[in-house]
Amino acid sequence: TRTIRLAVVAGDGIGPEVVAEGLKVLDTVLAGSDVTVERTEFDLGAQRWHRTGETLTDEDLAAIREHDAILLGAIGDPSVPSGVLERGLLLKLRFALDHYVNLRPARLYPGVPTPLATPGDVDFVVVREGTEGPYVGNGGAIRVGTPHEVANEVSVNTAFGVERVVRDAFARAQARPRKKLTLVHKHNVLVHAGHLWRRTVEAVGAEYPDVTVDYAHVDAATIYLVTDPTRFDVIVTDNLFGDIITDLAAAISGGIGLAASGNINPERTTPSMFEPVHGSAPDIAGQGKADPTATVLSVALLLEHLGLTDEARRVSDAVAADIAERDGTPRSTSAVGDALAARAAARVPA
Amino acid sequence: TRTIRLAVVAGDGIGPEVVAEGLKVLDTVLAGSDVTVERTEFDLGAQRWHRTGETLTDEDLAAIREHDAILLGAIGDPSVPSGVLERGLLLKLRFALDHYVNLRPARLYPGVPTPLATPGDVDFVVVREGTEGPYVGNGGAIRVGTPHEVANEVSVNTAFGVERVVRDAFARAQARPRKKLTLVHKHNVLVHAGHLWRRTVEAVGAEYPDVTVDYAHVDAATIYLVTDPTRFDVIVTDNLFGDIITDLAAAISGGIGLAASGNINPERTTPSMFEPVHGSAPDIAGQGKADPTATVLSVALLLEHLGLTDEARRVSDAVAADIAERDGTPRSTSAVGDALAARAAARVPA
Numbered sequence: 001t002r003t004i005r006l007a008v009v010a011g012d013g014i015g016p017e018v019v020a021e022g023l024k025v026l027d028t029v030l031a032g033s034d035v036t037v038e039r040t041e042f043d044l045g046a047q048r049w050h051r052t053g054e055t056l057t058d059e060d061l062a063a064i065r066e067h068d069a070i071l072l073g074a075i076g077d078p079s080v081p082s083g084v085l086e087r088g089l090l091l092k093l094r095f096a097l098d099h100y101v102n103l104r105p106a107r108l109y110p111g112v113p114t115p116l117a118t119p120g121d122v123d124f125v126v127v128r129e130g131t132e133g134p135y136v137g138n139g140g141a142i143r144v145g146t147p148h149e150v151a152n153e154v155s156v157n158t159a160f161g162v163e164r165v166v167r168d169a170f171a172r173a174q175a176r177p178r179k180k181l182t183l184v185h186k187h188n189v190l191v192h193a194g195h196l197w198r199r200t201v202e203a204v205g206a207e208y209p210d211v212t213v214d215y216a217h218v219d220a221a222t223i224y225l226v227t228d229p230t231r232f233d234v235i236v237t238d239n240l241f242g243d244i245i246t247d248l249a250a251a252i253s254g255g256i257g258l259a260a261s262g263n264i265n266p267e268r269t270t271p272s273m274f275e276p277v278h279g280s281a282p283d284i285a286g287q288g289k290a291d292p293t294a295t296v297l298s299v300a301l302l303l304e305h306l307g308l309t310d311e312a313r314r315v316s317d318a319v320a321a322d323i324a325e326r327d328g329t330p331r332s333t334s335a336v337g338d339a340l341a342a343r344a345a346a347r348v349p350a
Numbered sequence: 351t352r353t354i355r356l357a358v359v360a361g362d363g364i365g366p367e368v369v370a371e372g373l374k375v376l377d378t379v380l381a382g383s384d385v386t387v388e389r390t391e392f393d394l395g396a397q398r399w400h401r402t403g404e405t406l407t408d409e410d411l412a413a414i415r416e417h418d419a420i421l422l423g424a425i426g427d428p429s430v431p432s433g434v435l436e437r438g439l440l441l442k443l444r445f446a447l448d449h450y451v452n453l454r455p456a457r458l459y460p461g462v463p464t465p466l467a468t469p470g471d472v473d474f475v476v477v478r479e480g481t482e483g484p485y486v487g488n489g490g491a492i493r494v495g496t497p498h499e500v501a502n503e504v505s506v507n508t509a510f511g512v513e514r515v516v517r518d519a520f521a522r523a524q525a526r527p528r529k530k531l532t533l534v535h536k537h538n539v540l541v542h543a544g545h546l547w548r549r550t551v552e553a554v555g556a557e558y559p560d561v562t563v564d565y566a567h568v569d570a571a572t573i574y575l576v577t578d579p580t581r582f583d584v585i586v587t588d589n590l591f592g593d594i595i596t597d598l599a600a601a602i603s604g605g606i607g608l609a610a611s612g613n614i615n616p617e618r619t620t621p622s623m624f625e626p627v628h629g630s631a632p633d634i635a636g637q638g639k640a641d642p643t644a645t646v647l648s649v650a651l652l653l654e655h656l657g658l659t660d661e662a663r664r665v666s667d668a669v670a671a672d673i674a675e676r677d678g679t680p681r682s683t684s685a686v687g688d689a690l691a692a693r694a695a696a697r698v699p700a
């Protein structure tokens with residue numbers, strides 16, 4: 001028997017509700033197998049901060065490190081000043097645990113409503129860099145609150161950091177049928193960072209002659225995402241551009257309620273973290289209205305990362321089958337979780 | 351009689367073709383009036399750079415300053431290293447002439463095809479800051495080409511720069527029926543710049559109690575732009591976010607072939623510059639295939655800026671009327687220009 005030590009960070013808003021369903025499906029899909037899950041719940045987020053002023057202590061981080069993976073719901077609450085939990089908790093986890101591959105698949109399941117009139121067969125994955133770029137928190141401000149305030153933000157990009165994520169993206173592209181990689185950046189304006197990304201893609205690409213490489217400026221990429229999303233297979237991009245285009249990618253492929261993500265450390269020296277792309281949605285928190293599908297799909301990515309490929313497939317097949325029968329009738333968070341768990345347990349026929 | 355000194359920068363690719371049609375419409379709409387246009391053509395862009403190595407000299411800039419406005423086609427060519435013309439010419443003009451309001455209306459004309467299934471009545475304007483942010487060119491790199499390369503990009507934001515563009519945006523919001531302003535930023539991550547923008551919108555907003563203010567993170571804004579674009583009236587945002595969301599805004603409101611822009615110095619101490627949002631499209635250059643409508647609409651913005659409101663209206667009415675009759679049959683660049691000029695001359699009945 002194998003034991004998976006799972007750190008659970010339910011977080012804020014709808015986080016606990018959707019995580020409960022993710023765990024329900026996880027338990028069901030592993031029931032009867034020789035894999036057991038040992039969970040540790042971490043009390044992190046807005047409530048903890050209000051109570052103690054802490055976001056993520058060294059002790060929290062050390063404890064989390066003792067796990068094989070993390071399932072995270074959502075972080076952020078309007079009662080906490082903007083940036084405190086995002087920088088102090090969510091991004092701190094991604095940076096401290098060196099989650100340099102932020103993996104965000106975008107797949108339009110048949111039958112799912114999309115704002116696009118003719119989306120076509122959308123199925124691509126964004127490899128968003130997770131530990132550099134404008135997210136490093138190296139900005140600062142002087143003369144704050146005066147007419148002479150200057151506020152700077154610094155985007156840091158290193159050959160080390162860019163190369164490792166580009167390598168990961170090429171490997172993923174090569175493993176997919178279309179074998180295509182698109183770099184998204186803005187190298188005509190952000191020339192220093194842009195040229196580093198470009199040169200790196202060129203250099204690593206030489207080792208992957210069977211992968212087709214192209215490029216889109218981030219502004220043009222948003223156009224393609226609504227006019228011709230099927231052109232994309234694997235997108236590799238920086239932390240900020242990745243943040244922006246993956247929300248758009250989610251919007252065109254069924255909405256943020258379906259968008260899963262993995263914050264991955266491919267070397268597995270730290271636990272990787274799986275979370276829905278959506279936020280804490282405080283406006284609907286506690287009402288049993290949130291769609292847990294994105295969390296369940298994040299559980300599928302988690303299983304995949306842990307090498308439990310069959311189980312991962314059962315979860316994503318369960319989601320696909322459930323989605324195919326959705327007709328817009330509202331269901332509660334737990335009703336969706338129950339339905340997905342039932343299908344994942346039952347082994348849907350191929 | 352009034353003389354308008356117009357600097358014409360046709361530029362690269364399809365630039366000269368679309369500018370010719372813009373000038374055709376401008377001439378027609380002013381024919382018989384007491385306004386005459388005195389044009390100076392500036393040889394700037396890829397060819398000049400190949401010939402002389404120059405992008406924009408001090409002499410060019412001084413000569414351009416002697417004009418009342420600039421009409422620009424497009425800048426950029428694959429034969430020139432990325433960034434050279436963008437930074438050395440296009441952005442240099444915007445920065446040197448202090449075009450701090452980059453105005454980009456997004457309006458879906460009735461009958462225009464859009465990738466969205468149910469776009470609704472899209473009619474908003476993006477006020478993109480034009481002289482700060484990550485566009486300042488304050489980045490740099492060390493150990494270039496080695497495994498230890500570090501490439502930084504710096505976003506500079508000042509109270510002075512943010513306040514003046516926010517004021518402009520509030521004034522525009524107040525002049526519109528819906529009186530709504532949305533700040534787009536990412537203040538939960540880019541906390542220094544983001545909080546400056548936020549505080550400024552709050553402070554200036556206090557002087558505009560009748561303007562409704564809201565906020566969207568840039569990632570969420572891309573979702574709204576495809577799921578609910580009618581929620582926007584005036585958007586104010588920084589240089590990079592503005593670049594990204596205005597391409598998306600163009601895509602959902604009829605495509606980049608229709609998107610006009612003005613790089614405006616509201617104090618009128620320098621000539622403002624009007625240009626289509628699209629690029630030089632080298633793949634279709636010289637074939638008479640480019641749609642000049644975005645340039646013609648930029649001419650309408652130019653006329654508006656010069657106080658020629660009736661003429662501006664005639665041009666935009668001509669575009670609206672022409673668009674209403676488009677059925678997808680391809681027309682050459684000059685055929686579209688002729689049609690628009692004819693309508694603008696004829697004074698379409700209201």
Ligand SMILES: CC(C)[C@H](C(=O)O)[C@@H](O)C(=O)O
Nearest residue numbers: 076086090243277538539569
């Ligand atoms: C909450 C926020 C810090 C986060 C990000 O910007 O990465 C979110 O938008 C995401 O995409 O996971």
Ligand SMILES: CC(C)[C@H](C(=O)O)[C@@H](O)C(=O)O
Nearest residue numbers: 188189219426436440593627
């Ligand atoms: C060509 C490029 C420098 C420019 C920009 O990024 O501003 C263009 O994309 C635009 O939107 O006008």
